[in-house]
Amino acid sequence: MIEVQGLTKKIADVQALDGLSFSAEDGKITGLLGPNGAGKTTCLRTLFNLLRADDGWARVDGVDVSVEPLAAKQTLGLFPDPFGLYERLSPREYIGFFAELNGLGKAAAQQACSEVLERLQMQDIADRRCKGFSQGQRMKTALAQAIVHKPKNIVLDEPTRGLDVMSTRTLRDLLLSLKADGHCILFSSHVMQEVSALCDEVVVMAAGRAIAQGSPQELCERTGQDSLEEAFIALIGSDEGIAA
Numbered sequence: 001m002i003e004v005q006g007l008t009k010k011i012a013d014v015q016a017l018d019g020l021s022f023s024a025e026d027g028k029i030t031g032l033l034g035p036n037g038a039g040k041t042t043c044l045r046t047l048f049n050l051l052r053a054d055d056g057w058a059r060v061d062g063v064d065v066s067v068e069p070l071a072a073k074q075t076l077g078l079f080p081d082p083f084g085l086y087e088r089l090s091p092r093e094y095i096g097f098f099a100e101l102n103g104l105g106k107a108a109a110q111q112a113c114s115e116v117l118e119r120l121q122m123q124d125i126a127d128r129r130c131k132g133f134s135q136g137q138r139m140k141t142a143l144a145q146a147i148v149h150k151p152k153n154i155v156l157d158e159p160t161r162g163l164d165v166m167s168t169r170t171l172r173d174l175l176l177s178l179k180a181d182g183h184c185i186l187f188s189s190h191v192m193q194e195v196s197a198l199c200d201e202v203v204v205m206a207a208g209r210a211i212a213q214g215s216p217q218e219l220c221e222r223t224g225q226d227s228l229e230e231a232f233i234a235l236i237g238s239d240e241g242i243a244a
């Protein structure tokens with residue numbers, strides 16, 4: 001479970017987070033939905049302790065990420081930008097390296113790596129260098145790296161950015177299967193259709209705050225609208241920076 005309370009962060013002159021509070025439960029996919037500049041990436045970076053909040057706290061399974069960063073990271077998988085893989089490494093080397101970074105011994109890392117390669121049906125590319133990989137192959141490698149240490153909580157920043165339809169569908173299926181296994185999945189997006197299709201819960205963000213949280217249906221009922229897109233516009237008063 002991921003909980004964020006009163007998170008505040010100023011970057012240069014910009015109030016990127018302004019008292020952000022929400023929670024994301026196990027066995028659910030929670031979407032952070034907000035226009036460009038709403039603070040989604042800043043929130044996820046703070047969760048991963050890449051940024052330190054000015055005020056407020058973030059906890060992963062009850063562990064405060066700034067007080068016990070290593071313990072928090074062991075229960076947290078971060079889906080990185082799939083375009084930034086180490087091209088000289090094969091997925092097996094890359095994923096195994098991250099498994100060891102996350103505290104697994106060599107033998108356990110190799111075992112975990114083989115399991116995740118099988119789960120994501122990557123055996124055919126497991127020992128090829130990442131250089132030249134298609135977007136979908138990169139995305140699978142990046143996701144495998146995020147989940148190899150079996151973190152209970154998985155955080156993804158705009159995971160379908162730049163992916164084609166097939167890769168997006170593959171990712172969607174993977175997230176649904178992780179959810180079925182009881183993981184807590186939190187992802188940021190400004191793509192309405194993706195959030196509607198995947199999320200059990202939606203946190204609507206604007207100007208560094210959460211202005212509403214609920215299931216897509218609850219948000220529609222609360223605003224008296226028929227679609228999440230209309231509900232979102234009603235909540236934030238604009239559709240600027242949102243993609244259909």
Ligand SMILES: Nc1ncnc2c1ncn2[C@@H]1O[C@H](COP(=O)(O)OP(=O)(O)OP(=O)(O)O)[C@@H](O)[C@H]1O
Pocket residue numbers: 011012014015016034035036037038039040041042043190
């Ligand atoms: N390093 C930085 N220097 C200056 N301003 C920053 C920096 N990082 C973030 N910001 C500002 O903080 C605000 C929140 O940015 P953030 O990237 O978290 O938004 P976002 O919701 O992820 O947006 P997008 O959907 O466009 O990725 C924006 O106004 C952004 O310009």
